[in-house]
Amino acid sequence: MGGSSIDDDWEFSSSSNETRTMILVGRTGNGKSATGNSILGSKVFKSRASSSGVTSTCELQKTVLSDGQIVNVIDTPGLFDFSVESEFVGKEIAKCIGMAKDGIHAVLVVLSVRTRFSQEEQAALHSLQTLFGNKIVNYMIVVFTGGDELEDNDETLDDYLGRECPEPLKEVLALCENRYVLFDNKTKDERKQFAQVQRLLSLVNKVISQNCGRPYIDELFVELKEGARKMRKKQREVDSSEGYSELQRLQFKEQMRQTYDEQLKRITEMLEIKLKEATAGLEQQLAEEQVARLKMEVAQKRSDEEIRKLREHLEKAHEELRKREENRCAIL
Template sequence: MAEMIRGLKLVLLGRTGIGKSASGNTILGRQAFKSSKSSASVTRDVAVESGTVCGRWVSVYDTPGLFHTELSDGEIQQIYESVLQRCESGLCVFLLVIKADRFTGKERRAVEKIEELLGDQRLKNTWILFTGGDELEDENMTIEEYINLSEPLKRVVQKYDQRYHVFNNKMKGPSEQARLLLVEIMQRLKGTSAFSLPSRRIVLLGKTGVGKSAAGNTILGQREFLSKMRMSSVTSECSVAHTTVSGRSVSVVDTPGLFDTLMRLEEIMTEIARSVYLSSPGPHAFLIVFPVNMRFTEHERQVPQQIEMMFGQDVLKYSLILFTHGDLLEEESVKDLIEGNWRHLVQQCGGRYHVFNNKDLNNREQVNDLLLKIDTMIEQNGGGHYSNQMFEDAQRFRQEEEEQRQKEEEERKQQVEKEMQERIEKVRKETEERIRAEMEACRFRSRLDRYEENRKREEKDGCVCS
């Protein structure tokens, strides 16, 4: 198990009015969720807020409370099922929130209902989070003493193998109790395969010579891909390599350069398309690589269009701009760099970008930060990855577009030929009419000439007779 858990999801569950939203605020150290003392549920839908807690990226899911809510049991069950689906991938822990006052029949029914919704397998990933720690302090009572007051509560805690924690939600700002909760979770997770960190499949895209192969080596922490500074592409076909980064399996696919002058466009597109299948069932992230010192030209502007043409419009939802040669930034920050010509390109990828110094293979923090951003992107996409089906849909759409273009081109050619034939026919008719008119005029002049000759002959003969 890695020392640092990244992309941890915490799902708050429980009945109305026991402090779920306030607990989410305590975990994140800020007023992320609306919280009030009320018997009616403040949360009507799932609210998700994220942040860094003690060096770990944490996403907190606040759910509507069971009972005393305007939502029906059926609506609540649908909401819970949608949350459970979103937590299928990645590291997810469920926090069953119980207020440390009286463990009544209502509390027991809420616990039973949540256990029914979660199922046996997810209960292994569930902790009890007691709220009302401030009231226990006022009564000079420990949480263990409170648990021992109720035999039903003791049985519940035993069922969860003593996985419990207590919060005083009146404490504002970042607190030690949130750190202790994460440490407790981490300690419990060590040594169990049920909580392995999610694997990540990454595809590198970009022009020739931008440092794709070097970036792949940086992610892997070793020189797996051939990397040289040259204008012609070192990589002529896709290649894949695997490693373990911070406790998770990571695969990286290196691809030929876009606009490579040594390969035909059809060859480049066909080869890059293989990257989806090499990362089957589909990549979690496409890293579009640019050096920080590259001049922004029309070619750079066309890169996202080329990628969209190959992989479809959805591809940029799974894309992140990776700037290489971070060691050359010197006094200029990457934000200053992006505010220039690169801003629109970064915005096309949802504002996501990262910077690598490929000369420092031992700097694993830059790789962990990249994986953290990929985790966040996946979370924003509702989980999952770019799939083979998306690629096949994009290819089919592209083929249909090409067929439509060819059809329109054929229709245009036929229209041109038709117009040409019509013009030829018109010229032919006009020519024939002109020739007929000229011939008619010629015959008329011939008859006129004969008439004139006859007239002159008759006049001459008349003169001779007299």
């Protein structure tokens, strides 16, 4: 992040009702960048069909709505894809925290109706809760992409969820108190574009209301912001003092940047440790689930084998009984 985030915004930005900061999270290929573009009303994030993902680092873009409301959207790479290293995830999450200076008003979990809800997405949500605490679910909204495909099949989102919704996804929607919306990122219909964004913003406002107007902020946000505030204060003192040469001012500014980078590095390391613990715990959970599933399969096979044997015994008994009846009739 360098020193780019140590600016006046850290001190003077406001968490007023006019600003909404949203972060997009989800698996590579689910349409995070396209969703960000739909929200902002312009193609500011790179978005195209790609198996490896187009977004390589966190990026913030903003727009001002007609009512004067500022909307900040942070797009992220596939932070919780199984193939991503924890070091990269830690750095990118620290970067997100730096961008969301006054906290996060909504976490948009982007899923696609074109693919089934996977273990990878379960892991992503588990990691989010581990990194930011259970209260992060109070800020989560699920955005389903692929609305054009459902429309082509004359289906609604409720039809899709009724037909395709696995139990883990039901649990996620329950955690979010059924805050979900469907996006068609391919539509050229301006009324449809406007309507889906308005539905999302109404959910964001609902999240803000339920959280008493407070965005999501944890100790990492506070630490970064407080560190930046102190450094800005020191820099103004140096700038306003006549006792420093231009060289000394430049040296002090560089020292501030180094201090800030060290703070970021420490926070990144903390996030990496948390993420590794979460990953280890998840791997153990998945291994236990696999063992339990194998045991169930073995038990089912045994049960099927026992049922097969019972059927064979019954068939033999019926056959013997039939032969006896035939013999008895022949004697008579």
